Amino acid sequence: MKARILLPFPILLSALLPSLGGCAKYDPEVSNGNSGNGASTALVSTPLSAMPAGPAAPPASAEPPPAPTSAGPLASVVHPALLDVANAKEQAPEVFKAKFTTAKGDFVIEVHRDWAPNGADRFYNLVKSGFFDDTRFFRNVPKFMVQFGISGDPKVAAVWQNANIQDDPVKQSNKLGFVTFAQTSMPNSRSTQVFINTADNTRLDPAKFAPFGQVIKGMTVVEALYNGYGESPNQGLIQSRGNAYLDAQFPLLDGTKHAEIVK
Numbered sequence: 001m002k003a004r005i006l007l008p009f010p011i012l013l014s015a016l017l018p019s020l021g022g023c024a025k026y027d028p029e030v031s032n033g034n035s036g037n038g039a040s041t042a043l044v045s046t047p048l049s050a051m052p053a054g055p056a057a058p059p060a061s062a063e064p065p066p067a068p069t070s071a072g073p074l075a076s077v078v079h080p081a082l083l084d085v086a087n088a089k090e091q092a093p094e095v096f097k098a099k100f101t102t103a104k105g106d107f108v109i110e111v112h113r114d115w116a117p118n119g120a121d122r123f124y125n126l127v128k129s130g131f132f133d134d135t136r137f138f139r140n141v142p143k144f145m146v147q148f149g150i151s152g153d154p155k156v157a158a159v160w161q162n163a164n165i166q167d168d169p170v171k172q173s174n175k176l177g178f179v180t181f182a183q184t185s186m187p188n189s190r191s192t193q194v195f196i197n198t199a200d201n202t203r204l205d206p207a208k209f210a211p212f213g214q215v216i217k218g219m220t221v222v223e224a225l226y227n228g229y230g231e232s233p234n235q236g237l238i239q240s241r242g243n244a245y246l247d248a249q250f251p252l253l254d255g256t257k258h259a260e261i262v263k
Contacts, residue, residue: 081129082156085163092117092124097216100132101257104225107218108262109179116168119181119190119212124261126192131156132259136246138238140227145201147182148256149193150235152243160192161239168210174201177219178211196222225254
């Protein structure tokens with residue numbers, strides 16, 4: 001799973017790096033980039049003046065967190081689609097709702113397949129297979145977006161790392177409450193990471209970030225999710241070490257207890 005970031009205006013990466021406070025690159029697999037960890041990052045569509053610096057990411061020389069002592073929460077019972085992407089090809093209904101349960105409360109995303117059919121289908125299969133259960137909202141930049149969608153189980157994350165889908169044309173705008181897949185600067189790079197816009201981010205539209213849904217209930221829950229770590233969690237380490245890394249280094253992060261398709 002590639003690290004992702006957002007950038008609506010074309011900004012040279014060389015000019016961007018000194019201003020990101022430890023984030024090597026930006027994009028909404030909306031990311032913190034933290035280069036050098038095997039995760040490729042994309043640019044994030046947002047002007048420098050609108051990018052909060054956030055806490056610096058842990059330096060590469062920092063002592064790594066302890067290795068997981070168990071196989072993780074998904075080890076005993078795993079939906080087949082989580083370990084074989086070929087099993088996650090069901091076409092989504094034209095309109096459906098997904099409820100996310102968190103410690104801060106529930107929120108509901110309504111998905112419209114005609115907005116972004118490839119994104120809607122992927123999201124539908126991820127929710128149905130339990131992919132988002134026991135995952136963390138690992139990137140939260142106030143007045144910008146909340147990003148999630150890296151599995152807490154490294155075995156599952158490895159399966160989905162390069163399971164990309166084709167791009168969708170942008171038919172809706174990245175307004176407050178709209179939900180979009182993160183992506184790198186490369187074409188057809190969307191996989192499992194998703195972000196919820198917590199501000200009007202219409203500047204992302206020209207960068208081909210195609211919303212597929214909208215939070216229709218519980219936006220106050222989304223806005224209450226812990227944002228004190230900003231860009232610090234390293235996406236490469238989330239992918240390779242899962243929740244063991246996040247729980248040890250970023251214990252205050254909120255997460256999804258369960259996600260399900262609802263009527």
